[in-house]
Amino acid sequence: MPQALANDDQNTLAYNYCALPLASYACRPDQSKGRLFEEEESRHRTPFQRDRDRIIHSSAFRRLKYKTQVFVYHEGDHYRTRLTHTLEVSQIARTLARALLVNEDLAEGIALSHDLGHTPFAHMGEEALKKCMDALGGFEHNDQSLRILVQLENKYPRFQGLNLTWETLEGVAKHNGPCLRKKQQPDLSVLPVTLFELSKKTDLKLDQYASVEAQVAGIADDIAYNNHDVEDGLRAGFFTLEELAQMPFIGNIIENVKKSYPGITPTILVAEMIRDMIGAMVTDVLEESQKRLKEIKASSPDDVRQASRQTVAFSPKMFDDIEALRSFLYARMYRHYSLQRIWAKVERIIPDLFTSFTNKYTLMPDHWQRRVEEAGGLTNDKARARIVCDYIAGMTDRYAIREHERLYDLYWDLK
Structure with a gap:
């Protein structure tokens, strides 16, 4: 990896790297650790903006339109696809990133690329392909996302892949947490194949947590899929509002919506319920994350990486509520005949x-x-x-x- 961009070089660039002041623990594009292959940077876009744009223009991103989230594409035009899910994750990630005063472009780029490696037919397809590859090097969709970014997307004459920044690659690799135990060495016995090969080229600090921006993208994924699976499950008739209301978290939201809007139609009730659920989860994450950032006295991105636990997180109460929702969805939706x-x-x-x-x-x-x-x-x-x-x-x-x-x-x- 090239060294961070020199300040003298940055002074010649025309862009404003962020619309808002960034927190000291945010990743700054002018302090990026660089790319695998050194490139001249744009005068009008930050390195993280260029990463995001390269992802959006990739072939793999376009294919998400016809990849399953839960329902196969032909089952209805209103159900989420892998692409619409990704866009919802991106929107929530930008909201969280802005509120935490970290880099929105980096968080968005990681969010947009987190599911590029998914197979057809969602997790069903992944499990089938895993079995096929079990004795042949293995398969994981997160690792396949990395493989697309660093190898399979071939659009440039000087290098394979999209040549994204260190920070974006780190985020894609570690948005769900560290990949190794503390001081554990990279090895094919503990790492999937692409991540192992990438670890030979650059040190992604795989035994540490990722940046706030990457953690934001990871938790935005949780918020998005839990809420849109509720909406899609209701649309498919897998369960009813009355059954959802048995869970206190959702029951209280439904009750409050009905009190605020007497006579509300079921369709609008569901839409308002989903909005309030997302809002409650986002607020909870912001409050818990700000508390954890203060606890570790984070003053740099490395303070976040070296923390003893995840910094961007749900509160224990919200985590329990979401686990109850996941159990409900597993039994009533994912296991539906x-x-x-x-x-x-x-x-x-x-x-x-x-x-x-x-x-x-x-x-x-x-x-x-x-x-x-x-x-x-x-x-x-x-x-x-x-x-x-x-x-x-x-x-x-x-x-x-x-x-x-x-x-x-x-x-x-x-x-």
């Missing part, structure tokens, strides 16, 4: 594709065949499996379904 039927199909689609392509890589498109050959996959089973894994993980739901039909419907293209 209609989703289990999809899972039964995914358990066939993903392994069928994986087996076909690993046994005969020439069934893949030409440019993927070249990747297999360039990676040494003609003689190395793990190398071939990794490229096949990249191909399948990058598929949208509809593309995976069509590929399966092309391979297993004997009359496809012959009708």
